Amino acid sequence: MNLFRSMQVFVSTAQARSMSAAASKLGISPAMVGQHIAALEERLGTRLLNRTTRRQSLTDFGSSYFEQCRDILDRVAVAEQEAQVSQIDARGQLRITAPMTFGTEVLVPALGRYRELAPKVKLDIILTDRNVDLIEEGIDVAFRIGTLPDNRLIARRLAPYGMMICAAPEYLARNGAVDHPTGLSHHEIVAFTPAARSPWKLSRGNETVEVTPLQITSVNSGQAVRAAALAGLGVVMQPVVLLAPDVQSGKLVQLLPDWSLRQRRMSLLYYRDQRMTPRLRSFISFAMAEFGGPPDDQISERNEMSTGNL
Incomplete structure (x- = not known):
């Protein structure tokens, strides 16, 4: 028999002090209650109930086992309650x-x-x-x-994920403006390491230009690429979300704004x-x-x- 179910039957019987009352509460026959109790006693190797014709009472071991079973059943009930709540309430890691x-x-x-x-x-x-x-x-x-x-x-x-090309005003003052994508090949480029050798593809109307930067400093952090641009180390292509605030504040200048980069x-x-x-x-x-x-x-x-x- 199912151990957990037998424990439930035993606890109900101990609380009601009657197999027939426990059977009525659980919706099973008194004979089935007796089978569950007998199965537990056989499993444990000792009696749990003192049986008389009218009433059952707990043995000394039965009293101790009853408290442990009730504690286990209470813990399971709490766990099931929490599981039900978690099904409708977003919680956990x-x-x-x-x-x-x-x-x-x-x-x-x-x-x-x-x-x-x-x-x-x-x-x-x-x-x-x-x-x-x-x-x-x-x-x-x-x-x-x-x-x-x-x-x-x-x-x-x-x-x-949109991208933009920028440089610091100080860098452009030293090295000149960029009027066309092909002009990028003459500038110092600071690139994000995984994409350092990838060509830059820019489009405007029906014209598409692919530029492979020659002079490259590569950095393995987008934030570090931004810092390099702010320090005037070269031209950078980074996400709009990273560079736009610096463009708005004037710390960086967007290059080739009429040209679109591959999103x-x-x-x-x-x-x-x-x-x-x-x-x-x-x-x-x-x-x-x-x-x-x-x-x-x-x-x-x-x-x-x-x-x-x-």
């Missing part, structure tokens, strides 16, 4: 990973608004420019720039077979409202993930 620049400049500043929606969710934020394996590192949801690594992932498409796809990822907990569902809804893109937002692709996370 949520592990999120995002590229360093996006995470620092966009995601983290927005999390105060998520906190208002889900105050019981504990956030563990991992900011890194490497492609994290969600399962291996226990990640619930990831922000990713580029295409998907495999078809096990669900991708919710976010707004494209990069950004997605919110989670595994297809992952259980959709209230905390995960609440964060996905928040992220789509906060950073969402086009309506065709559920895609699964097999292409290799781009290495140029920013």
